[in-house]
Amino acid sequence: DIVMTQTPLSSPVTLGQPASISCRSSQSLVHSDGNTYLSWLQQRPGQPPRLLIYKISNRFSGVPDRFSGSGAGTDFTLKISRVEAEDVGVYYCMQATQSITFGQGTRLEIK
Amino acid sequence: EVQLVESGGGLVQPGGSLRLSCAASGFTFSSYSMHWVRQAPGKGLEYVSAISSNGGSTYYANSVKGRFTISRDNSKNTLYLQMGSLRADDMAVYYCARYDSWGHGTLVTVSS
Numbered sequence: 001d002i003v004m005t006q007t008p009l010s011s012p013v014t015l016g017q018p019a020s021i022s023c024r025s026s027q028s029l030v031h032s033d034g035n036t037y038l039s040w041l042q043q044r045p046g047q048p049p050r051l052l053i054y055k056i057s058n059r060f061s062g063v064p065d066r067f068s069g070s071g072a073g074t075d076f077t078l079k080i081s082r083v084e085a086e087d088v089g090v091y092y093c094m095q096a097t098q099s100i101t102f103g104q105g106t107r108l109e110i111k
Numbered sequence: 112e113v114q115l116v117e118s119g120g121g122l123v124q125p126g127g128s129l130r131l132s133c134a135a136s137g138f139t140f141s142s143y144s145m146h147w148v149r150q151a152p153g154k155g156l157e158y159v160s161a162i163s164s165n166g167g168s169t170y171y172a173n174s175v176k177g178r179f180t181i182s183r184d185n186s187k188n189t190l191y192l193q194m195g196s197l198r199a200d201d202m203a204v205y206y207c208a209r210y211d212s213w214g215h216g217t218l219v220t221v222s223s
Contacts, residue, residue: 048213
């Protein structure tokens with residue numbers, strides 16, 4: 001199985017400041033079809049996960065443009081340009097190139 | 112609007128069985144692969160099982176292989192997960208998911 005490793009596991013951030021979460025895969029996520037199936041999910045407290053970003057950098061419908069994704073191969077990053085109170089929660093990277101596996105999750109909290 | 116509503120969770124004794132259902136609406140259910148993902152209390156997400164759009168292909172995590180069976184009824188827009196030989200470490204919220212949408216989950220508690 002592909003192992004997904006996120007850093008940091010906890011990220012205290014000041015409101016209005018940027019935040020960044022990294023995700024590294026144990027092998028390349030480039031699929032034989034040429035796509036890279038790396039997504040980011042947000043899970044607010046008491047809520048189910050919600051898709052934010054798919055195929056590295058594509059924002060899902062309704063996701064604010066302060067969220068952006070980047071990366072290639074085995075290294076990926078989720079950035080929030082200016083953290084808002086509603087962004088508190090746990091963020092997961094997820095690969096779907098070979099079956100599906102998740103990162104451990106990164107808890108975003110407000111300082 | 113895509114809606115996925117899970118049901119069937121509850122308290123079951125170790126070694127027991129349970130059948131989860133997921134009622135789908137707002138999209139052409141028969142066109143999509145569907146998934147089950149679980150989350151133990153206070154833990155991260157664990158992929159459990161998947162089924163292709165026509166039900167002809169299935170996938171199981173090693174942790175549930177041989178004990179769980181995924182199925183679907185496209186005429187009823189419903190996804191199922193039959194769980195057997197349940198163990199304490201199967202206790203979790205079980206989510207039904209399309210690739211871009213998740214249900215609110217149903218809690219399975221395994222305890223004597």
